[in-house]
Amino acid sequence: LVSKLPNVGTTIFTVMSKLAADTGAINLSQGFPGFDCSPELVSLVDRYMRKGANQYAPMAGVPALREALAQKTLAHYNVGYDSETEITITSGATEAIFAAVTAVVRPGDEVLVFEPAYDSYVPAIELNGGIPVYVTLTPPDYSVDWQAVSEKITDKTRLILVNTPHNPTGRVWTTDDLSQLAGLVRDKDIWIVSDEVYEYILFDGRTHHSLMTHPELRERTFVVGSFGKTYHITGWKVGYCLAPADLTVEFRKIHQYLTFSTVTPIQYALADYLQQPDHYTQLPDFYQRKRDLFLAGLAQSRFQFKPAEGSFFQTVSYATITDEPDYDLAVRLTREIGVASIPVSVFYNQKNDYKILRFCFAKEDAVLEEAAERLSQL
Numbered sequence: 001l002v003s004k005l006p007n008v009g010t011t012i013f014t015v016m017s018k019l020a021a022d023t024g025a026i027n028l029s030q031g032f033p034g035f036d037c038s039p040e041l042v043s044l045v046d047r048y049m050r051k052g053a054n055q056y057a058p059m060a061g062v063p064a065l066r067e068a069l070a071q072k073t074l075a076h077y078n079v080g081y082d083s084e085t086e087i088t089i090t091s092g093a094t095e096a097i098f099a100a101v102t103a104v105v106r107p108g109d110e111v112l113v114f115e116p117a118y119d120s121y122v123p124a125i126e127l128n129g130g131i132p133v134y135v136t137l138t139p140p141d142y143s144v145d146w147q148a149v150s151e152k153i154t155d156k157t158r159l160i161l162v163n164t165p166h167n168p169t170g171r172v173w174t175t176d177d178l179s180q181l182a183g184l185v186r187d188k189d190i191w192i193v194s195d196e197v198y199e200y201i202l203f204d205g206r207t208h209h210s211l212m213t214h215p216e217l218r219e220r221t222f223v224v225g226s227f228g229k230t231y232h233i234t235g236w237k238v239g240y241c242l243a244p245a246d247l248t249v250e251f252r253k254i255h256q257y258l259t260f261s262t263v264t265p266i267q268y269a270l271a272d273y274l275q276q277p278d279h280y281t282q283l284p285d286f287y288q289r290k291r292d293l294f295l296a297g298l299a300q301s302r303f304q305f306k307p308a309e310g311s312f313f314q315t316v317s318y319a320t321i322t323d324e325p326d327y328d329l330a331v332r333l334t335r336e337i338g339v340a341s342i343p344v345s346v347f348y349n350q351k352n353d354y355k356i357l358r359f360c361f362a363k364e365d366a367v368l369e370e371a372a373e374r375l376s377q378l
Ligand code: GLN
Pocket: 011, 013, 014, 029, 030, 031, 032, 167
C-alpha cells in the first residue's frame, strides 16, 4: 500500500506518553488533566445510561446540549448561534477540525497554517488534497507577522487555520489580530477554522477574543471547541462546531459520514451540567496557580521562559543548557530525570533549532513541584 501520509509517523503524544509510562517518568508531555472531573458529571452520565440513553444521538447532536451551548455562548460572548442550524456536536474537536477542513478544501487549494501547529491540522489538509502554506511564529513571543501572512495569500488560498489560545505556545490573539485577519480575507473566498479548545483557560486577566466576536469573521468561520479541556474530560471526546447555517449544512454532510453522531449519554449529561453555575469561570485562576507553581519551581533553573498567556502548556527554552536537538533532549530527560515533555520542533514543518520544550501543567501540585525540582538539577 502506498501511504497517503508518507511523512507521518505515530503522533508525538502517543510516543512520549508511552515512553513516560515505560520508564515511570512524570508525564508532562501529552496534554490532559492529571486529576478527575466532577463526580456530579459522572453521576449524570450514569443516570442517563440507566435511563436508556444508549442508542444513536441525533446526527447534529442532542438538542438540549446544542441549546445549552447556544445559551452559554450568548452569555459568555454575546454572540447568538441558532442551535438548530448552526451548532453541531462532534466526537472531539479533532473530528470537528477534520470535518470543517474536509467541507472546504479541494485538491490544489492552499491552506494557511501558523506553525508551530497542532499536529492534526496538516494531515487533515493533505488528505483532502490541499496544500499547506506555512506562516512561522517564532520564540519568544510567537506573535503573528501580518505582513508575512498577506504575502502568502494567493488566488488559491481557500482556508486559514487559527488556534487561540495557542497550543503549544500559549499565545493568545488580540483584537488587533482579529482585525488584521478580517482585513485580509474581506471580499475573498477564504474560510476560517478557528480552534478555540482552550477558550476558557487564560491568564493574567486576559480575555479570549473568539473569532465569532468579530461580525465579519463570524460569517466565514467554523469555531471549534472541546468539552474535554473545559470539564477535565479529555477521554470522553466530545466537542463542537459553531458555524453559520450555510457552512453548517456542508459541515454536517461530512460529520454524518465520519461518525454519524456522538456518544449519547454524555451529551445528555453535559446538557444538564451546562445549566449549572459553571466551573469554567474558575478555570483561569485554577490553571494560573498551577502555571505559577511550576514556574516558581523553575525559577532557579537554567531554563528560560515567558509565562504562558493561556492554555495549559508552558514552553521553555533550554538554549543555555545544552545544544542537543529538542527531541533527543525530551527523550533523555524522560529516561534520566523522569520528566517527559514534548519537543516543540515536531509542530513545525520547517526544520528549526529553537531549542524549546513544552510542559503540560494540568497536573496535581505535588507532581508539578517534583517535576520542577528534577528539572532544576540540570
Ligand atoms: N492536545 C493534546 C496535546 O497537545 C493531546 C491530544 C492527543 O493526544 N491527540 O498534548
